[in-house]
Amino acid sequence: xxxxxxxxxxxxxxxxxxxxxxxxxxxxxxxxxxxxxxxxxxxxxxxxxxxxxxxxxxxxxxxxxxxxxxxxxxxxxxxxxxxxxxxxxxxxxxxxxxxxxxxxxxxxxxxxxxxxxxxxxxxxxxxxxxxxxxxxxxxxxxxxxxxxxxxxxxxxxxxxxxxxxxxxxxxxxxxxxxxxxxxxxxxxxxxxxxxxxxxxxxxxxxxxxxxxxxxxxxxxxxxxxxxxxxxxxxxxxxxxxxxxxxxxxxxxxxxxxxxxxxxxxxxxxxxxxxxxxxxxxxxxxxxxxxxxxxxxxxxxxxxxxxxxxxxxxxxxxxxxxxxxxxxxxxxxxxxxxxxxxxxxxxxxxxxxxxxxxxxxxxxxxxxxxxxxxxxxxxxxxxxxxxxxxxxxxxxxxxxxxxxxxxxxxxxxxxxxxxxxxxxxxxxxxxxxxxxxx
Amino acid sequence: xxxxxxxxxxxxxxxxxxxxxxxxxxxxxxxxxxxxxxxxxxxxxxxxxxxxxxxxxxxxxxxxxxxxxxxxxxxxxxxxxxxxxxxxxxxxxxxxxxxxxxxxxxxxxxxxxxxxxxxxxxxxxxxxxxxxxxxxxxxxxxxxxxxxxxxxxxxxxxxxxxxxxxxxxxxxxxxxxxxxxxxxxxxxxxxxxxxxxxxxxxxxxxxxxxxxxxxxxxxxxxxxxxxxxxxxxxxxxxxxxxxxxxxxxxxxxxxxxxxxxxxxxxxxxxxxxxxxxxxxxxxxxxxxxxxxxxxxxxxxxxxxxxxxxxxxx
Amino acid sequence: xxxxxxxxxxxxxxxxxxxxxxxxxxxxxxxxxxxxxxxxxxxxxxxxxxxxxxxxxxxxxxxxxxxxxxxxxxxxxxxxxxxxxxxxxxxxxxxxxxxxxxxxxxxxxxxxxxxxxxxxxxxxxxxxxxxxxxxxxxxxxxxxxxxxxxxxxxxxxxxxxxxxxxxxxxxxxxxxxxxxxxxx
Numbered sequence: 014x015x016x017x018x019x020x021x022x023x024x025x026x027x028x029x030x031x032x033x034x035x036x037x038x039x040x041x042x043x044x045x046x047x048x049x050x051x052x053x054x055x056x057x058x059x060x061x062x063x064x065x066x067x068x069x070x071x072x073x074x075x076x077x078x079x080x081x082x083x084x085x086x087x088x089x090x091x092x093x094x095x096x097x098x099x100x101x102x103x104x105x106x107x108x109x110x111x112x113x114x115x116x117x118x119x120x121x122x123x124x125x126x127x128x129x130x131x132x133x134x135x136x137x138x139x140x141x142x143x144x145x146x147x148x149x150x151x152x153x154x155x156x157x158x159x160x161x162x163x164x165x166x167x168x169x170x171x172x173x174x175x176x177x178x179x180x181x182x183x184x185x186x187x188x189x190x191x192x193x194x195x196x197x198x199x200x201x202x203x204x205x206x207x208x209x210x211x212x213x214x215x216x217x218x219x220x221x222x223x224x225x226x227x228x229x230x231x232x233x234x235x236x237x238x239x240x241x242x243x244x245x246x247x248x249x250x251x252x253x254x255x256x257x258x259x260x261x262x263x264x265x266x267x268x269x270x271x272x273x274x275x276x277x278x279x280x281x282x283x284x285x286x287x288x289x290x291x292x293x294x295x296x297x298x299x300x301x302x303x304x305x306x307x308x309x310x311x312x313x314x315x316x317x318x319x320x321x322x323x324x325x326x327x328x329x330x331x332x333x334x335x336x337x338x339x340x341x342x343x344x345x346x347x348x349x350x351x352x353x354x355x356x357x358x359x360x361x362x363x364x365x366x367x368x369x370x371x372x373x374x375x376x377x378x379x380x381x382x383x384x385x386x387x388x389x390x391x392x393x394x395x396x397x398x399x400x401x402x403x404x405x406x407x408x409x410x411x412x413x414x415x416x417x418x419x420x421x422x423x424x425x426x427x428x429x430x431x432x433x434x435x436x437x438x439x440x441x442x443x444x445x446x447x448x449x450x
Numbered sequence: 451x452x453x454x455x456x457x458x459x460x461x462x463x464x465x466x467x468x469x470x471x472x473x474x475x476x477x478x479x480x481x482x483x484x485x486x487x488x489x490x491x492x493x494x495x496x497x498x499x500x501x502x503x504x505x506x507x508x509x510x511x512x513x514x515x516x517x518x519x520x521x522x523x524x525x526x527x528x529x530x531x532x533x534x535x536x537x538x539x540x541x542x543x544x545x546x547x548x549x550x551x552x553x554x555x556x557x558x559x560x561x562x563x564x565x566x567x568x569x570x571x572x573x574x575x576x577x578x579x580x581x582x583x584x585x586x587x588x589x590x591x592x593x594x595x596x597x598x599x600x601x602x603x604x605x606x607x608x609x610x611x612x613x614x615x616x617x618x619x620x621x622x623x624x625x626x627x628x629x630x631x632x633x634x635x636x637x638x639x640x641x642x643x644x645x646x647x648x649x650x651x652x653x654x655x656x657x658x659x660x661x662x663x664x665x666x667x668x669x670x671x672x673x674x675x676x677x678x679x680x681x682x683x684x685x686x687x688x689x690x691x692x693x694x695x696x697x698x699x700x701x702x703x704x705x706x707x708x709x710x711x712x713x714x715x716x717x718x719x720x721x722x723x724x725x726x727x728x729x730x731x732x733x734x735x736x737x738x739x740x741x742x743x744x745x746x747x748x749x750x751x752x753x754x755x756x757x758x759x760x761x762x763x
Numbered sequence: 764x765x766x767x768x769x770x771x772x773x774x775x776x777x778x779x780x781x782x783x784x785x786x787x788x789x790x791x792x793x794x795x796x797x798x799x800x801x802x803x804x805x806x807x808x809x810x811x812x813x814x815x816x817x818x819x820x821x822x823x824x825x826x827x828x829x830x831x832x833x834x835x836x837x838x839x840x841x842x843x844x845x846x847x848x849x850x851x852x853x854x855x856x857x858x859x860x861x862x863x864x865x866x867x868x869x870x871x872x873x874x875x876x877x878x879x880x881x882x883x884x885x886x887x888x889x890x891x892x893x894x895x896x897x898x899x900x901x902x903x904x905x906x907x908x909x910x911x912x913x914x915x916x917x918x919x920x921x922x923x924x925x926x927x928x929x930x931x932x933x934x935x936x937x938x939x940x941x942x943x944x945x946x947x
Contacts, residue, residue, distance in 0.1 A: 217647025221462075223562040223584030223619060226645070293563030337539035339561035341582070478853035482839070487889045490839040520839075754850035 015063050016040050017439055021050050022069025022400060026076055027369045028377040028389035037074065039396040042439035046392060065441070069400050072433055075372055076388050077109025077397030079379040080350065081277050082174070082199075082253055082325035085111070085142070088129060089118025094330035094417045096130065099350075100138035102328070102416035104443035106350040107432040109140055109397035110387055111328075112379075115147040116175040122147035122158045124166035131167050139442040141397070143169045143385065148187045148198060152176045157187060164194045169383045172199035174253055179205060181238060188248025197249040197275065197382065200239045202260070203301065207231035212341055214287040214302040222290060224340065227302050233259035240267040243274055251382055252276040254327050256301035258311030265320040275382040277323035278312045280349060280356035281422070285309075289422060295336045295343035296422040299329070316374060317366055322382055324374040326353045330418030348416045352409060352423050354401065358430035396439040405431040453751045457569045457576040460585035461626040469594070469630060476595050476740070476747035482519055483742055493522035496553040496753050500526045502579070503559040508714060509579050509588075512738070513556050516745035522553070522753070540564065544571035553753050557581070562619075575752045583617045589713055590623035592744040594631065596737050597668050600709050605632030610662040611653075612694060613672025613721055614643040614683070620672060620713045625653045638662035639672075639694060642683040659694055663704045670711045671696050674721045687720055697723035701731070709733050771945040775920050775928070778939030781901065784917030785814070788899050789821035791915050796866060801894060803865045804832040807883050808854035811871035813934045814901060818870060833857040835869065837882035856886075863891040868915075872930040874900040877911035902941055904928045 017039040024035040024047070034050040048055070057066060080103065086094035094102075103111050113130065115121035121130065127144045134142035146163035150156045152173045160171060171191055178184045178200070187198045208231040213219050215226025236252060240263055243250035255261060255278045264276050281299065286306050289297045297303060315321035329346025336343050357371040380388030387397060406429045411419035435443035453468050461469070482490055498517040502510050510526060517524035547555060554575040557565045562582030569576040580586040598604055609628050611621045615637045625635050635653040637644065638661070648655050656662055663669065674690060684690040696710070710722075710731045718724045727734060776784070796802055799822065806815030812834040819832040836854040844850070869883055884896060899915035904922045920943065922928060927944040931937075 215646060217650045220616075220645040220647045221622075221651060223582050223622060225583075293566050295567075333539060333541070334537060337541035339540055339559065339567070340563045341561040475853055478836075478856070481856050485889065486891075489889070491885070492839040492844060495845075750853075751850060754844045754847070 015439065016065070017396070017436065017441070018057060018064070018066045019069050019074055019398065019400065019436075020066060022072045022074035024074045024390065025368065025372060026390045027373045028076070029391060031390075035074070037390070037398070039436075039439045042396055044390055044392055044394050044396050047390070067400065067434060067441075071402070071404075073401050073403055075107075075399050075401065076376040076390050077399050077435065077437065078107045078354065078375040079385065079388055080108045080111045080326050080328065080353070081251075081323050081379040081383060082279075083111040083113050083328045083350065084116065084330065084346070085113040085130070086330055087117065087133065088126070092417075093332050093335075095137075096133045096142065097137040098415060098417040099328070099330070100134065100140040100142065102348065102350040102414065103140040104435045104437070105415045105432060106352070107354045107399035107401065107435055108350055109399065109435060109437045110143060110385065111140055111350075112143045112145050112169060112383060114174045115145055115172060116152060120147050120152050121145070121168075122150050122152070122163075124159070124162040127163055127166035127168055140437055143167070143383070145170045145172045145174070145199060147171065148173045148178060149183060154178050154180055154183055157183070157190060160191055160194055160196070164196060168196070169385065170197045170199050170251065172201065172253065174199060174201045177201050177203045177205055177235060181242065184239065185242050185246060188242055188246040188250060192246070192248050195249065195384065197251040199251045199253050200235075201253050202232055202235035202239050204231045204235045207234060211302070212298060213290050214304045216287060216305055218287040218290060222293070224290070227300075229257040229259050229304065229308070232257045232301055233263065236260040236263050240264070240272055240274060243267070244270070244272045247273060250274045254279050254282065254301055254325070255312065255315070255321060256282045256304050256308060258308045261311045261315040261320055265315065265318070268320060275322040275378075276315075276320065277325035277379075278316065278321050279325060279327045280353045281347060283309065283312055283316070283324070283360060284356050285422065293340045294422060295338070295340055296347055296420050296424075298340060298343050298345055299327070299347055300345040313360065313365055317370060322374065322378040324353065324357050324371065325379065326350050328416070330416055331420045332418055336420050347420050347422055348414065348418055349421075351414050351416065352421060352428065354432060355407070355428035355430040356423070358403065359428060362429055396436060398436040399432060400434040400436075402431045402433050403429070405429070407431050456752065457565070457578075458587055458748055458752060459565050459569060459576065459578045461587045461590050461623045461630070462585065464587075464626075464630070466630045469591070469627060472591055472744070472747050472751060473595050473598060475750060476591065476743040479743040479746040479750070480740070482746065483739070488519050489521060490519065491521045493517070493520040493749060493753055496522040497551070498522045498524045498554045498556060498749070499547060499550075499552045500524060500579075501529070501547070501555055501557045502527065503529045503557070503564070504580070506558055506580070508738070509558065509741075512741040513577075513579060513588075513745050516742050516749060519742070520746055520749055522749065525552075540567060541571050544568050548572040548574065554749065577748060577752065580619055582619065583622070584619050585623045586619040586713075587623050588741070588745055588748060589620050590627040591748070592737055592741040593624055593670065593711055593713075594627050595740045595744055596711065596733050597709065599736070599740070600733060601667065604628060607633045607667040608636070608665055609633050609668040609670060610636045610638060610666040611670045611672065612638045612659065612662055612696070614674055614678065615639045615648060615672075616643045616645045617675065617678070618672050620670075622651065624670065625651050629653070636662050636666070640684055640690075643678075659700060660703050663700060666704055666708060668709050668711060669696065669704065670713075671716075671722045673713065673715065674717060676717075691720050695719075695721050695723065696726050698725050698729075701726060711737060714738070772942045774940055775902070775943050776918060776941035781917070781939050781941065784901060785817050786821055788915045788917060789818055789825060792818070792868060792897075792899070793822065793826060795914075799826050799828045799830050801864065801866045802830045803860065803862060803867050804830055804870060805835045805858070805867055805887070806832070806870040807879060808834050808836055809935055810930050810932050811869075812855065813932050814872060815870040818868075818899070831859050833859045835883050835886055837879050837886050840882035840885045842878060842882065858890050861891055862887065862893045864894050866895045866897065867893045868897045868899050870899045872901050873928045874898070874903045874911075874913050874916075875906055875928075877907045877909035880911050881909050901930055902928055
């Protein structure tokens with residue numbers, strides 16, 4: 014049986030309020046023991062067969078990150094990303110688990126697609142993959158999918174992400190019906206009529222650039238509806254990629270009333286404003302769009318006070334065919350798995366957010382929101398671990414991303430916080446020191 | 451004398467001195483168009499591609515005539531956006547055109563920012579002939595030339611732009627141009643057609659037509675797209691015309707020496723009445739004449755000089 | 764005059780010499796043209812144009828006839844537009860009457876390579892078919908690169924190619940003189 018020891022690192026696990034120097038002993042893919050480094054007298058036999066020792070001195074050891082919102086694109090869009098390349102991107106970004114959205118082709122609206130994804134992930138993936146099933150058949154917003162079948166096949170939540178569910182009754186039924194399975198309905202909360210043909214945030218910048226805007230109200234109105242429906246039904250609601258200050262406020266007050274809601278926002282909505290669109294770089298086009306400074310501040314506030322539970326990447330690979338075109342015609346989305354941690358850590362460096370808060374948002378919070386029983390390092394838990402260097406910086410070079418697509422607006426940026434090693438199920442799946450530099 | 455750039459993408463990025471250079475050069479070029487033989491050999495051997503993704507007989511013809519009067523070879527490519535073959539990106543199109551070694555690509559596109567993107571893909575000059583609701587620099591230059599000719603100056607004048615501001619690239623370019631040259635610009639239209647943050651472009655905003663007309667030295671009427679009715683931007687042409695159309699009665703509230711511009715083509719009886727369009731204050735045809743001179747000046751300023759030098763910016 | 768501080772100069776003609784040269788050229792033009800019939804004076808801007816105006820005035824004094832005069836800008840016809848670093852500014856183009864069948868006297872300040880004259884002649888041809896084109900210059904400094912010769916010359920000033928010759932006129936520069944600078 015393979016054994017892995019991570020020695021001398023600073024273990025931070027907010028789920029159990031741990032922050033200190035520990036040695037972690039891993040066996041059979043699970044955490045065996047965790048000993049304070051200064052009181053650990055275990056003598057390891059160097060070079061013993063099946064024993065791997067990682068010296069994490071000066072590094073930070075964290076529970077593996079969980080991405081509540083990834084587009085792996087397979088099946089159907091393998092030219093953009095595959096389960097293999099997508100999970101490799103996850104590993105290099107420190108993510109040990111990803112929840113993949115249902116808008117593949119065919120749509121993940123039946124158990125056979127779910128099983129296909131899981132089989133592929135098992136065979137080729139370097140991270141745990143948890144599929145999210147579609148809410149409605151073909152994501153057409155009309156008929157509910159067989160939640161029971163999907164859940165049994167391995168889906169952890171339901172979402173028509175990419176396509177808002179405009180029919181309030183369909184959304185109501187989804188929230189009611191999913192209660193049987195305790196699985197959340199993840200809402201892409203957007204009023205498509207209000208969003209219209211918009212391609213960026215509506216405001217002074219869209220006016221200046223002459224681009225059609227998407228008002229905050231397109232999100233606020235739908236979030237308000239979804240929260241009302243969650244309150245009405247008592248169902249489990251998770252709001253995807255929150256981008257507006259209005260939505261933050263609505264969720265905050267809903268939580269205060271006891272509505273069963275969780276929410277996520279993305280690294281890009283936390284770090285970029287619509288000013289980034291100046292220059293018409295299609296890598297700044299996403300849905301929801303990059304918003305104003307006030308929205309960014311509100312999102313950070315929401316993350317700080319727990320209104321927003323998770324930082325999720327909305328990793329959305331797109332190829333040149335979708336992006337090397339006119340801004341109006343370009344597809345939405347950016348790749349995010351490999352920059353997420355560094356961007357989130359940048360918020361800590363800037364001040365305003367604690368390291369504890371962003372680790373929670375990347376680990377225990379998504380685990381709880383989706384009942385994954387992960388995101389925490391205790392004796393017996395699955396050994397999903399990431400080791401990071403908070404003192405080192407790296408320069409984002411799109412050509413070196415593991416993702417098959419290179420659509421990042423952060424190309425050329427120098428970010429602080431480097432993922433050194435990623436461990437899934439006790440095995441090292443990513444090792445920065447073995448990458449060609 | 452030169453522009454500090456290889457492309458003319460918008461007025462926003464131009465310095466005041468560059469605008470003044472373009473205008474004074476355009477004034478000189480008017481003489482060429484007045485000759486019997488309307489052709490100079492200045493750009494002999496240069497190739498200009500007019501790449502129009504949006505139909506526009508007027509602007510395209512003006513650029514074509516300007517290029518030809520300077521002895522450049524002008525090639526027109528009209529692309530209906532819907533017919534662009536699937537799988538070919540804008541970058542592909544740009545690279546293919548560049549492989550034919552043009553000296554300048556004049557591009558018109560319904561999508562804002564396309565000339566900016568194109569300019570990053572090609573090494574030749576790119577001239578924006580109108581992109582979406584963003585900018586239409588040659589139109590603003592010809593408007594400035596027309597006003598300068600008639601009024602002798604731009605500094606200190608009051609310009610009111612009236613109509614669908616949201617969708618108007620002409621409005622944006624003119625706001626930048628006129629304010630840089632010292633004019634005061636007011637935009638006016640129904641609130642449904644004034645986008646948020648308009649003031650930040652450097653203009654005043656009003657929804658009251660009479661207020662916009664009062665004290666204005668120059669009135670610029672914008673063309674109203676009839677199909678905007680379907681988007682609930684205005685209830686009917688009749689009501690729009692009554693509230694924001696320029697006719698003799700409303701014109702009574704303007705200055706005695708006011709001048710009226712319109713980028714064309716006009717909707718007679720909608721945003722402008724026939725009496726006004728054909729009346730003594732209207733300079734609509736002078737604008738068209740000046741359009742050729744301004745475009746000759748643009749070609750002269752961008753296409754002269756060595757290419758390497760131009761790329762250094 | 765900042766150039767005085769930068770380079771060594773020597774005066775080649777003073778204001779009186781320039782006036783005398785203009786007067787002589789005026790007489791020569793009238794003599795060879797047998798009067799003012801069909802005569803049109805076109806100066807090459809900037810200083811050639813002012814010389815043309817001075818010639819016009821001188822001829823008027825002699826013959827009591829105002830000969831049509833104007834400006835012919837050669838800028839758009841230059842052969843170096845593609846290789847110069849910056850675009851030259853456009854000057855005045857003012858052809859006051861039809862030049863068909865007229866005797867055109869082009870007036871320039873300094874005749875050097877001949878390229879400007881070539882460009883100006885091409886420009887003129889776009890305006891019509893003159894009976895003849897003659898060339899009057901205040902200074903001929905040599906170093907021709909094209910087969911062009913002046914019909915009326917104020918003064919021959921032999922120079923080396925490294926030197927520069929500048930005419931200053933009161934109308935433009937506030938002083939009347941021709942100077943030779945050590946470096947062009």
